[in-house]
Amino acid sequence: MFFFFGSILFMVLIRALSIGADNIKNDFIRKLPSHLIFGIVAKDIGYNSWYFSGDNFKSIVLGNIVAPRKVLLVDTNFTHTNTINLTGFEGTEIYKGSSLIVDSGSIYLMDGLKPTIFKGLLSNMHLNQQIQTPYFTSSVPTNDGLFVLRYINSRQENVLAKTKDRLGRLQPTNLLEKQVDGVFCTDGVMIKVPGSQKMIYVYYYRNQFLCTDSNLNLLYKGKTIDTVSQAQIKVEKITSTGETTMSAPPFYVNKLASANSRHLFVQSALRANNETGYMTKDVSMIDVYAIADGKYQFSFYLPDFRGFKVRDFKVYGQSLYALYDHYLYKYQLNF
Numbered sequence: 001m002f003f004f005f006g007s008i009l010f011m012v013l014i015r016a017l018s019i020g021a022d023n024i025k026n027d028f029i030r031k032l033p034s035h036l037i038f039g040i041v042a043k044d045i046g047y048n049s050w051y052f053s054g055d056n057f058k059s060i061v062l063g064n065i066v067a068p069r070k071v072l073l074v075d076t077n078f079t080h081t082n083t084i085n086l087t088g089f090e091g092t093e094i095y096k097g098s099s100l101i102v103d104s105g106s107i108y109l110m111d112g113l114k115p116t117i118f119k120g121l122l123s124n125m126h127l128n129q130q131i132q133t134p135y136f137t138s139s140v141p142t143n144d145g146l147f148v149l150r151y152i153n154s155r156q157e158n159v160l161a162k163t164k165d166r167l168g169r170l171q172p173t174n175l176l177e178k179q180v181d182g183v184f185c186t187d188g189v190m191i192k193v194p195g196s197q198k199m200i201y202v203y204y205y206r207n208q209f210l211c212t213d214s215n216l217n218l219l220y221k222g223k224t225i226d227t228v229s230q231a232q233i234k235v236e237k238i239t240s241t242g243e244t245t246m247s248a249p250p251f252y253v254n255k256l257a258s259a260n261s262r263h264l265f266v267q268s269a270l271r272a273n274n275e276t277g278y279m280t281k282d283v284s285m286i287d288v289y290a291i292a293d294g295k296y297q298f299s300f301y302l303p304d305f306r307g308f309k310v311r312d313f314k315v316y317g318q319s320l321y322a323l324y325d326h327y328l329y330k331y332q333l334n335f
Contacts, residue, residue: 028225030272030285031298037320040330042305043078048326052314054102056122060321060328061107063100068109071100071125074328076319088120088127103141103192112136117147133168140192140199142214148199150190156244157182160190160201162216173216179206181244185231188254193291194316195261200291202257202266205231205250209257209264211294222294225287226270228253255284258315263297263335264289265315284310288335298335305329 050062050072062072069086086109098111102122109118109127115135120127131147133139137158138150146163149170153159157178161170176186188203198219202209207224232251237244252269259265268285271277275285283301290297302310308324315321320331 026270026272027227028270028272029274030225030287031296032274032300033298036298036300036334037302037331038334040319040332041078042327042329043074043081045072045074045081045326045328048311048323050323050326050328051099052312052321052323053100053107055314055316056102056105060316061100061102061122062328066096068094068096068098068100068111071107076330078328078330084125086120086125086127089118089130092118099139101139101141104143106141108139108141110136110139112139112151131166131168133163134170138190140190142192142199143197144214148190148192148214148216152183155182158186160216162214171216175201175210175212175216175218179231180233181235183244184233184235184246184250189257191257191259191264193259193261196291198291200257200259200264202254202264203231204255205233205253207253209254209266209289209294211291220294222264222289224254224266224268224289225272225296226253226268228270256310256313258313258320259291260315260317262291263315264291264294265313265320267302267310267313268299286313302331 049064049066053061053063059073059075064070071084073082095111095113098109101108105122107120107122112135115133117131117133118127119129134151136149136151140148148162150158150160158176159172160175161172164171179185188201191200197214199212200209207226207228209222211219234248235244236247254266255269256267266287268287271280282304287299288297302322305324305327310322313322318333320333322329
């Protein structure tokens with residue numbers, strides 16, 4: 001009987017703690033004007049292994065995390081799809097963690113573990129150029145044919161650098177600011193702003209993003225609207241391997257990010273003071289900032305679709321595309 005009531009008390013305590021966590025106020029307010037977006041069309045794309053690689057104005061291009069050489073083209077009206085296999089370097093092993101990026105008529109297969117970058121034309125899906133690089137964890141092509149890379153240096157800290165030439169030699173920067181360990185605390189997403197020379201790096205675990213030019217000269221430091229300025233993570237070193245790992249689940253501030261020529265879109269993990277658990281239970285919160293100066297503009301919600309939460313989104317022009325498990329959804333932006 002004691003264990004029975006003890007179990008009930010334990011479950012009640014856990015429930016109370018979860019309710020308390022759900023009602024934490026984060027000391028900021030969201031502007032939530034209506035009619036900012038409206039849904040257009042959804043499409044079942046078969047698998048949840050597809051991810052956004054880019055667009056070619058007529059189609060959305062998706063890569064596949066399981067099959068790195070597969071490409072899915074979905075026309076912007078969602079009426080036609082076409083699955084294509086990349087050709088070139090057929091005898092070369094490609095790691096499953098590689099990423100496919102489409103930019104300015106070219107297609108890049110970024111393999112930071114090999115490490116190398118394969119390049120070809122989007123028009124024929126043929127990779128005919130191999131670019132050697134140092135090991136990297138993230139990469140974005142720039143307009144001058146070079147790359148911005150994020151890599152881990154000899155001090156085991158994340159560094160942003162630009163390649164100086166086609167031999168992969170780097171010009172490192174000190175843009176990323178260490179708060180805890182230098183790797184996890186500086187983790188984030190790197191974005192190229194379409195139609196400009198600007199790059200944006202959004203931190204996952206703090207309320208900050210960096211805007212630079214394509215040579216990684218800092219233009220400004222922006223802040224997301226929440227108040228979490230210090231990364232709230234716990235790390236520990238594995239004695240047997242010397243590797244550093246997370247010792248507790250991380251406290252996310254920003255989950256995903258994308259940009260068009262005018263705005264930065266950041267999926268926030270935090271609820272505002274003017275939101276309730278009921279309001280945010282079945283949606284994802286997207287905060288919008290001006291590319292010009294990083295100032296907060298307003299926010300909107302992406303509703304869950306068929307029980308699935310948004311797992312990725314990208315903005316191309318005035319359209320926002322979202323992935324929900326194995327569904328692709330198109331929204332129109334009204335701003």
